Amino acid sequence: MKGCALTNRGSEWHRWEPHIHAPGTILNNQFGASDAWGTYITALEALTPKIEAIAVTEYYGTDTYEEFLKHKAAGRFPGVKLIFPNIELRLDAAAKSGFVNIHLLVSPEDPHHVDEVKRILKRLQFGAHNDRYDCTREELIKLGKRADPTIIDDGAALRHGATQVKVNFGQLRNVIHESEWAKKNILIAVAGAAGDGTSGLRQAADATVRQEIEKFAHIIFSSSPAQREFWLGQRGVPVEQLRERYDGCKPCLHGSDSHDQISVGQPVDNRFSWIKGGLEFDALRQACIDPEGRAYVGEQPPRSAMPSQVISDVIIDDADWATTPSIPLNPGLVAIIGARGSGKTALADVIAAGCDAISSSGWDADENISPSFLARARRLIGNATTTLTWGGGSTVTRSLDGSDANGHMSFPRARYLSQQFVEELCSAKGVSDGLVDEIERVIFESHSQEDRDWATDFAELRDQQTARFQQAREREAGAISDVSDRIASEFEKESLVATLTTQAAQKRKMIADYTTDRAKLVVKGTEAQVARHTQLSGVAQNLRNKIQAFGNQRRTFVALQDEARSMRATGAPEMLRQAQARHANSGLDAKQWDDFLLIYKGDVDKSLTAYIAWADGEVRKLNGVPPPLGDPNVALVADNADLSALPLAPIVAEMTRLGTLFSADKLVRDQYTALTGRIAQENSALQTLETRLTDAQGAAGRRKELQTERDDTYGRVFEAIISEQNALAGLYAPLMARLAASSGTLKKLSFSVRRIADVEAWGSVAEEELLDRRKAGPFYGRRSLITAATEALKPAWETGSAAEVQAAMTAFIGKYTNDLLSHAPYAPTQQAEFRAWSKQFAHWLFGTDHIIVRYEISYDGVDIRKLSPGTRGIVLLLLYLALDDSDDRPLIIDQPEENLDPKSVFDELVALFITAKSKRQVIIVTHNANLVINTDADQIIVAEAGPHPSGGLPPISYVAGGLENAPIRKAVCDILEGGEAAFRERARRLRVRLDR
Template identity: 85%
Template sequence: MLSRGSEWRRWEPHIHAPGTVMNNQFSGPNAWGDYLTALEQATPVIEAIAVTDYYVTDTYEEVLRHKAAGRLPSAKLVFPNVELRLDVATAKGGFVNLHLFVSPEDPQHLDELQRLLSRLQFNVMQDRFDCTRADLIRLGKKADPNITDERAALAYGANQFKVNFQQLREVFSESGWAKKNILIAVAGGATDGTSGVREAADQTIRREIEGFAHVIFAGSPAQREFWLGQKDLGPDEIRARYGGLKPCLHGSDAHKLDDVASPFGNRFSWIKGGLEFDALRQACIDPDGRAYVGEQPPRSAMPSQVISHVQIADADWAITPDIPLNHGLVAIIGARGSGKTALADVIAAGSDAISPSGWNADENISPSFLARARKLIGDASTTLTWGGGATVTRALDGSDANGHMTFPRARYLSQQFVEELCSAKGVSDGLVDEIERVIFKSHSQDDREWALDFAELRDQQISRFQQAREREAEAIADISDRIATEFEKESLVTTLTTQVGQKKKLIADYTADRAKLVVKGTEAQVTRHTRLSEAAQKLRNKIQSFGNQRRTFVALQDEVRSMRATGAPEMLRQAQARHANSGLDAKQWEDFLLIYKGDVDKSLTAYIAWADGEVRKLNGVAPPPGDPNVALVPDIADLSTLPLAPIAAEMTRLEALFSADKVVRDQYAALTGRIAQENSALQTLETRLADAQGASARRKDLQTERDDTYGRVFEAIINEQSALAALYAPLMARLAASSGTLKKLSFSVRRIADVQAWGSVAETELLDRRKTGPFYGRGSLIAAATEALKPAWETGSAADVQAAMTAFMARYLRDLLSHAPFAPTQQAEFRAWSKRFAHWLFGTDHITVRYEISYDGVDIRKLSPGTRGIVLLLLYLALDDSDDRPLVIDQPEENLDPKSVFDELVALFVAAKAKRQVIMVTHNANLVINTDADQIIVASAGPHPSGGLPPITYVSGGLESAEIRKAVCDILEGGEAAFRERARRLRVRLER
């Protein structure tokens, strides 16, 4: 037995035939021939017909005779629909019509039906009339004595006969045969249906009738939505009020040839199932999935993305080499070792869906049939036929797998694949990769900005902010170095002040010593020499300043050459790498090469020449030697306008006049030179002192700048966080709007501050925790930072973080510095340490932006493997909308208890099979019965021969097949109980 199981087929649930008891408008000598031809030529093809008549089955029996003669070949199922009129009036003057769908499976169903109907009575005219042909004729004649024709009397009597609803319900409840073989349908319209029961006094009876019915005759989408709990009342309210959800059907209700198989608005009835009465019973159990009214049946997967047929060739172990597959949910069941996974593997192999690791798995431990049977497969191959007509053949030994032109046409969740993704390693690798893939696919093509995968899209969205963070972090490092330098200068104020005082005293002492060498009578010359010395010192200072400038200009020339040769080109290359998606060509990128705004080469050459010229002017030219008694510089000359050379010459001339003693002259000259040297040193010290005295103000400005830059670092971090959140927004919005299991899954993006790592760096590398103080011992710094900084780091704004760090420094900086491993007097060591300390304090390497995936409030990294399996199935079944390929799953219920299977997975499979073909291997009855699997494939294997593979046989069908249901109950634990529970509330019997 092999079939595709439950497929959508057109049923005609309400059609009269020539000779119908009332309102028969079929006429002509070939009324029956025309009627049957109309049914045979109907489009879409009608495959099940419920022949309708009032109270009797004459026309049904006539249709059976024509079918036995070869008519209606496409109609594999024909059954009676007995129409009754209840004694409940409608607002439009009619009466509520109720229908009995009678299963034809029982060979005695007509006799049993007539026996059941005979128990219905109509009391009128002081008489009791049973619902039998004879009494209906008798009623017609008694109601109108002028009627003599029995056919006319039958019609008139049927028109008068009204069935009491309470009596009907009692008769039905007392008949075991009726409960087993009859389904009740009631008209839902206003003229002859329950919608016409509008009087308040009749609302209770209306609800009773609708609750008694299994089927509602209604063709409008609004009615269908109501009875499925999708409109005014929810599913639970419908079940509580009416005993269950109801399928809606719509027939042509034809009483004449023109109406045959032509319902109003082409509202055809579609039932998913085999051509057997049990298909209608299944539709009552699952009205949403198995009954539909419309011009076409509901669409599921696209035909090109559906495997319609599997063929296994050159495999003597495959006793069933040709297997048709349903387009919806296919469940492969069987005992252990029966060949279930073998079929899943074969389908995956034909779809190029087995990964290289799957083909190369260890045959001794792999759950894969093809891996374990690698040495015995031989030349076996599989050919898959797709719904669009394409066929693909693949070897079952994997020899032609994973070629460069192949791609997976199905998604295969093998046991090995699921175990790998749901293991501890898989949490951080494969499972997260799959989640990211689904997130990526949730964005429209336009929103992906040409990215090929999630990582590329993420980098596109956040690289700008990461680059900003790096730039600001580098700026903080530079500013911290400058602050450390300013701190060092501040510490030198006292020392430099002392040195300036000492230098001044030394100069004064030298000056006094020189004065003692003056010979009496030369005081005027000495005074003159002193003024000349002061002027010379000023000129030398200027010359030294110009010399410093010249050296700077030369260094700038070197820097310009280096920047042009290596610096600017490298910066351009880095910019090109950071902005690879700019689309700019090499010529366009040339515009971004950094160049100097002006002609710096010309300027620097001019600056050097200018400095050299200024030095030459300040030095001047020495006058030629002359009379030692004649002044080289007139007394009235303005010394501030003279160059150095004549002043120095005049000083030398004067020194020769101070004493005739050469020794004294040499001493005077030496002291004069020493005084000049110390004055130069004094000027340098005074310059450094002034710089050091301004360090405090500069340091404070730099600290403010660093605080602002630290805030900008967090602005970049927060922007990165926002960009990541935007990536997950489509999926997060969908999860927020969902219900049930899907709502348990959530994504969040947040900052993580690893205070432990941040504090440990200081405690182990920067601070001397042996010193007595607030941060003595391990952990105290981490505790303080956790309290003062962690909340702002993780949830605060940039301003909050900036304020928290400012407050932290105000409170703890002095204490932290007290634990420095070097004293400030150890200048070199303390200087290096303070820079490292500042880099640590304002570093942000411990701040990361991370997205978290949680299920039922628990981080995915902390879930059990079984629960991670649920998350994996959530992805593939509910969230992966972009993937419409067949989904093949091997035993999704592994590691889950039966309740979890029902609570978490059933609804997911029901939703998934409406969008894509799902093929699953399972041991779980809930996953077969409660998902209303469209096709059940039962696998069985024979004895295992030595050195070969066991013979494997497959049979298949739908749940409407009693044989398939028996197999489900025999193989799957709890199968029979699951069937009973599903059918119980609707009073629908499904025999094993």
Template identity: 80%
Template sequence: MISRGSEWHRWEPHIHAPGTILNNQFGSADPWNSYLTTIEESVPKIEVIAVTDYYVTGTYEEFLKHKAAGRLPGVSLIFPNIELRLDVAAKTGFVNLHLLVSPEDPKHLSEVNRILKRLQFNAFNDRFDCTPEELIKLGKRADSSIIDDGAALRLGATQFKVNFDQLRKVIGESEWAKKNILIAVAGGTGDGTSGVRQAADVTVRQEIEKFAHIIFSSSIAQREFWIGQKSVSIDELRSRYDGCKPCLHGSDSHELKSVGKPVDNRFSWIKGALEFDSLRQACIDPGSRAYVGEKPPTTAMPSQVISHVKIDNADWVTTPEIPLNPGLVAIIGARGSGKTALADMISAGCDAIAPTGWGGVNENISASFLARASSHIVGATTTLTWGGGVTVTRLLDGRDANGPMSFPRARYLSQQFVEELCSAKGISDGLVNEIERVIFESHSKDDCEWALDFSELRDQRTSRFKQAQEREAESITDISDRIATEFEKESLVATLTKLVEQKKKLITDYSADRKKLLIKGAETQVVRHTQLSEAAQRLRNKIQSLGNQRRSFIALQDEVRSMRATGAPEMLRQAQTRHTNSGLNQKQWEEFLLIYKGDVDKSLSSYIDWADNEILKINGVAVPVGDPNISLIPDNIDLSTLPLTLIVAEMTRLEALISADKILRDQYTALTSRIAQENSALQTFEVRLKDAIGAAGRRRELQSERDSSYARIFEAINNEQNALADLYAPLMARLTASSGTLKKLSFSVRRIADVQSWGSFAEEELLDRRKAGPFYGRGSLISAATEALKSVWEIGTAAEVQAAMTAFTAKYLKDLLSHAPFNPTQQTEYRDWTKQFAHWLFRTDHITIRYEISYDGVDIRKLSPGTRGVVLLLLYLALDDSDDRPLIIDQPEENLDPKSVFDELVSLFISAKKRRQVIMVTHNANLVINTDADQIIVAEAGPHPSGGLPPISYVAGGLENAAIRKAVCDILEGGEAAFRERARRLRVRLDR
């Protein structure tokens, strides 16, 4: 027995036949040939018929005679539908109720008539049983003029009303009835329970619907109600109505033109084999096994369904051809029976076995069947036929696997794959990669912006913000270096002040010494010499300043040449690398080459020429030696308008007149030169002192600028965090709206501040914790940072982070500096240390953005391997909507207890099989029974011969097949309990 198991077939559950007792409009001549031909030619094909008549089974028996004569070859199952009218009034008559009788018992006609006979109707001071003879008597009592038995039967049928309580009692007292009869009730407003509208009858209506197994209705709203998809939940349906109910609809034909043609083509479809037990299964699982519509529900696309597998050149496979159901296929069997072998062989035909599955398996991971049996399967092949008609053949030893043109046409979650992704050693990159793949594929192609995978999409969404972080971090580094320089200048104020005072004192002393060298009568020359000396010093200062400017201009020329030659081209290359998706051609990119706004070459050359001219103008031309008694400079001239050479020449002339003594004259000249040198040094110190005094203000401005840069880094971090959160938005929306197991899965994006690494670096590399102070002990800095900064680093806004860091530095900077390993007097070392310190204090590389995947509130990294397996199944079964390929899974219940399997996995498989073919190897009864597996393949292996493979055979069918149910119960632990759980609260017996 090898069948595809549960497949959709058209049933006609409510159709009358010629000779029906009431409203027979098929004609008085023999209408059977036309009637049967209409059924035989019906499209879609009718494969199951419930022959309907009122209170009796005569037309059903006639129907069977025609079937036995060779008619209706396409109809595989025929059974009686006995229509009764209850004594409960509806809108346009009385509520109709149907007894659908299983034909499995050869004596079912006699048994059902025995049941009917127990129904009585009291009238005319008499009791009438529900039999043809008694109905005829009732008709004649109602109209004594009737002589014809047929007419009397029809009238009696219109008068006979079944008492609902009596019917319920008769069915309840009959073991045969409970086993072989399903109750259907009309759900419409005319002769159905919807027509029972009186408030006093609400309870009666509910009791009737509770008693019924099936609702006859084609209404979409009614179907949604009865399977718990509308206003009433499944739990409420169980409480009020004994569970969900399938809705079915027939043509209710009373005339030839409507035979097999329900209004609006509302055909009834039942998923299951062509046997009565399929109807029982539809009562157990109405949502997935019963449907009313023009076509049955679709599942996986035919092109993505493996419809048939054939194994060739493998004499150890005794059933080499196996058809496969497009829904959920469960492969069961005892240990070593060939379950995984079949999954491996199917996966090999799909090119779905990873390279590691063919050999070289990790010693900690069990080998696949094909790897273990490689020496025995040389030459064996597997041929898969796909629903679209394509066939693919592959060698089972893997020699033609993973070729350059092959691609996996199925997803295979082998034991090896799951063990590798969910090993006890910790979460693997493979699992994270799979999660990221599902996240990526949850986005529409338009949203993916040409990205090929999650990594590319993430980089596209976040690179802008990462670049902003890098720019601000570089800016902070530069600013910190400048702040360190300003701090160093601040520390020099006292020293420079002292040096200025010393220079002033020295100049005063030198000037006094020079006065002592003068001889009486030379006072006028001395005053004039002093004036000239001061004027000369001013000019020298100008020349020195111009010389500094000139050197800067020359350095700028060098910088411009370097920027043009290497700097700007390199910046352009880096920009091109960062923005590879811009689509700009080389010519367009050239527009982004940084150039100077003006003609800087010309400007710098003119600046140098200007400086040279100014220096030349200040120096003036050489003055020839003249009469020492004749003044070179008139007394009333403005000395600031004279060149330096003329002033120096006049000073030289005066020095010769001041003292005739050569020795004194030389001393005077030397002192004058010394005074000029010290004045020059004094000016330098005064400039530096002024600069140092201004350092505090500049440092505060720089610190404010650094704080702003620090805040902008966190703005970029926040933007990156939001961009990552947007990546999860489509998936998060689904999870938020989901229920059950899927709701346990969550994704979050958050900042992580590694205060430990941040603080440890300072404690180990920067601070001298041997010094007494607030941060003397190990971990004291980490504790302070944890208290003051960790929380705001992780959840604060940019402004809050900036404020927190400002407060932290205000509180602890002095204390931190007190633990410097160098004294400020060690200028070089201390300068380098302060820069390193500033770089550390405002670094942000310890702040990372991490997305976390949690299951039931626990980070996936902390889950057990088994629970990680559940997360993996969540991905493939519930979230991986974009992948419609077959999903092949080997033992998904591994490491889970039976209750967890039921709670966590059953609903996932039920949802997944609606959109893709799922083939699973399992030992768990819940995954077969409570998922309502569409096909069960039972594997069995014979004795294992020495040096070879044991013979392996397979049988297949659906749960509606008693032999398959027996195999499920015999093989799978908990099978009986699972069947009872599935059928509890239903009056449907599921014998094995």
């Protein structure tokens, strides 16, 4: 770029007037005779928005164009930077009204372009009156006079001759194709309207002619949105068919076609023509190459980034190494190119520094290994500063040594994807938290503010959406654990039925034997007293059993008192605190939360005190009061007394009295008393055994009920898991819907939420810790249990409904429980050990800790965790370029093509940058020609560094412009590897004729 002083914003939108006549135009001149040019010029100069490029239209010649140039040379049209001829011809193809008009738009770059185009026109000949006439002024005058011999005035003859001549389309096409100068300097435009355009060719016989004319044209003159959509391949005919039928897409432009002073530069409905590019003819050529991105008809040009979010100028002060201290920036895609060490990254760093977009780690990077210019030049940067001017008018100045960076009030006004930043997020060491965090941020910001439920980030929103189901899962899992413990207890009771039955039978025999022994101690003559004693003994035993039952109740009531005091003092307050922590976003104040404090429905203190008093009273009534001792021969309890109504004390007293009558021998009496006591003791033990036996005999039924309850609870665990899965899927729904509707590279990115069952971990716990695989049985072999579970449970765990999971587990238990129990490390007779093991076994079997709900991010079907660093970089760019709609700040990227081959750059990135530049300012440092040419970069900044002085920084200069500028295109080809090939590929892809 030596010797080139070009430094501008490159391709910007400017208003063009591609079709306007001027005073003196050959046909339909309605501009008036009095100071026509003065009025005309004044009207053009006063237009808003101002016209900066004008194609002066004349029929079959350049007379008014040449007159226009004279006024420009005299100082008029100061705002118009580009003026070129538009030569209007009428073809011999009849339209709906008149004939099809075709236009030759001539580049003014050749200083001899007027003479050259006249040479081209001279080759267009029209046969009439047994003669041939050229499309030149002189020949048209001759034709006019020959057609109407009454005409004497040359001007009148010229006008009449112009109405007579019709150019043969085939001849015109041949003349253009045979002229190297014409192919290089002329663009063809054809009217698309029905009146004098190709749409007027409606007859079936004209279809081929119409297609050939439109194929020959580079530009369509039309302001119709429907026509624009058609010629961009967005309506009716896809792009591929446009390329086959018409040689590619075409830009639609519209002019005022002014033939009078009133309509000068004022098309109907303010349908102005806008061209993006420099004010040079090549911008029109570029619009033919990229009609969608560079040509538009409307009252205002297309908007891209918001002006307040665009950096419009960069100024570097106090830096003798910056030989181009002021650089304007385009609001679209800015590509910084240059040889190695030319200062490309330096400019990106300078811009990022001015945006407070360099992180602390970036400023502190090791100057010996960091790719950052500012880090490497830290000791040489001195007092240099950068001042950025934003589109909204604000300016910000920052030191380039980082001394005022990252202040507590600073906020990054751009996103800077430096090489260091991308490497940290996409390193080969594994997916860093940073990349996942960025993905989650984009997902979070894809939700509307209303859908975020006041969450501040993705993690908080995720917790809000899933906490309820996670809590439900924990509750149900806890319930399963409790029920499993109860089932284990019922299993243990079931196993005791036979033992308790035997013990009860043994106890009954023992009581019978004691009773027999006691009967042998009866002395003849005391049979009646013994019988009465035995009767009373049975009544006394019943009373003692009742007293024991009331004593058990009393102990339970006392324990309930302790539990109630503990619940009130610690349990309920702690449960309330846990609820407050789980539902921190409730917005309830302390007084409102008090309503959630768990309290007893009734006055339990009063009730329990009353229950204890009642139990004590019942015991007192059952015990009774011992009667006073009297004559040992007088009964203390009458023979006809209702024994069931008597308390224990008088009955015991009467039994004691009777015992003294059995025998005079004290030893015998003592033996009788002892046996009676033993019988009473064994009867109490028998009652306890029979109570336990009855409980054990009912264990099987209770166990089955508990197992049903556990199965149902297991299903509810999975209802909670599935609900959590659905809630997570809901978080991704907006982004997933957008990806599903997308195409190309963006469609390769996918998000999914699924359950993952780690059967290996689940089965290994049993095989290594719970089962004795030394025992012969179905699960003797290693991994045999894992294999069975993978087949029977994994599909339901990962994809089944709650009912399907429940059914699968029920079937698994039914099929394998006995086999699993056969591998128990303890025999059922080892009650304590087997009891502890069975509880552990149940907790394992119905545990769900091995099942997680996880969201996965895939690119082209491969989990992001398994992608190469380069492909992760594509995912990162996908996020910032195509999905991060909420971020409209400038995006600065240093060498996005790193780790990608040129084809991948084209296939994966080009479309992303084209999409992104329509929404935000994008600044890239690149070596890749595709990212400059095929993205149709709006501005190319070429960096160049001079010799590197000892102890200082080399001088760095920048020049800037658009692709429509020839020196810039040459720099792209010279600097970027494959530049010329990229231009050819662009032409091939777009079916653009290289002669343009």
